[in-house]
Amino acid sequence: MLILNIGYAKSATTFLQKQIFPNLPGVNYIGRRYGDGLSSSAKADWVYDFVFSDDISGTNFADIINDSIADKSQANIISHEVLLRPYKTYRLLQRLKDLENHVGKIRFIVSIRNQADVILSRCVHDRALADYSIVDALDFEGVTECQWPVCSRDKQSFWKNETCTCKKAGIKFINVPFYNYLNLMCQLSSLFGEENVHFTVSENLRKNVEGEVNSLTNFLGTNNLESEVLRRLSQKTENVQRNQSLYEEVRRDYISSGKRQEVFEYFKASNRLLSETKQLDLETHGYF
Secondary structure (H helix, E strand, C coil), rough: CEEHHHHCCCHCCHHHHHHHHHHCCCEEEECCCCCCCCCCCCCHHHHHHHHHHHCCCCCHHHHHHHCCCCCCCCCCEECHHHHCCCCCCCHHHHHHHHHHHCCCCCCEEEEEHHHHHHHHHHHHHHCCCCCHHHHEEEEECCCCCCCCCCCCHHHHHEEEEEEEHHHCCCCCEEEEECCHHHHHHHHHHHHHHHEEEEEEEHHHHHCCHHHHHHHHHHHHHHCCCCCHHHHHHHHHCCCCCCHHHHHHHHHHHHHCHHHHHHHHHHHHHHHHHHHHHCCCCCHHHHCC
C-alpha cells in the first residue's frame, strides 16, 4: 500500500518528514528525508521528474517507487510537497490515479493549517525573492498563479528563468483558491475514495501531538508511537520564525490591509463543511 503525503507546504510537512514518518512502527518511509550527505534518491528528488512533465510515464515513476517498496502489504510512505501545486492540480491527481495501475492502492495524507496563517507564512518565505506587498501577491481568482515547475525544468532555477511569470511581475503570486481544502478533499475522494483521504491538522501537532499522531496511525492501520517518542516530539513542535522582523512586517501589512480577514471570510464556509465531513474540529483553531 502506497501512502502519499502531498502537503500543503508550510503546514508542518517538514516536522512530519523529520520526526513522525521515520518513527512510525510498521511503516516503510521512503522519503523525503533531510540531512547532509544523503543521496538524491533518499531526498526523493525523483518526485520532481514526475511533476515537471506529463512526458514522464506512470510506468517509469512506478518502477522507481516499486524499487523502494519493501512490502506492498505494509504502509509505504512518500512525503513531498511538490506533489501538490496550484498549477494543473487536478491533472496531476489524475496522473496519480493512473499510477494505481502500477503500484496498487494509493492513500493520501493531506497536511493543513488555517489558511489565514499558512498564506502569511507562504508570503514570508517567498519574500526572500523580492520586495513586494502581500496585498499585491494575493490572487483570489487564481488567474495569475505561479506556474512552477512548468516555467523551469530545473527546480533550482526558480525565479532565475526569464519565462517565470512571477519574476516578470516581480511578485511571487499566491493562488488563494488553491487553499480550499474542501475542494481538494472532493477531488481526491472522487478519484480515490473518501476513506483513503486523511487530514493532519498542523495546529493539533503543536497542541496535541499524541492525539494527532494516534489519528494518523489509525488511518494507516499501524501501531501507535511509543510514549517516550511522543514525549520527545511534544518538545519539538514549537514553530520558530527564521526572520522575525520580516514576519512582523508582512503580518502588519496583512492585518492592517484587511486581507487576513478577507482570507478568513473566503474559506470559513468551506472549512465548516470540511470540519463536519471529516470530524476535524477546525473551529477550535479559528478556521471558521
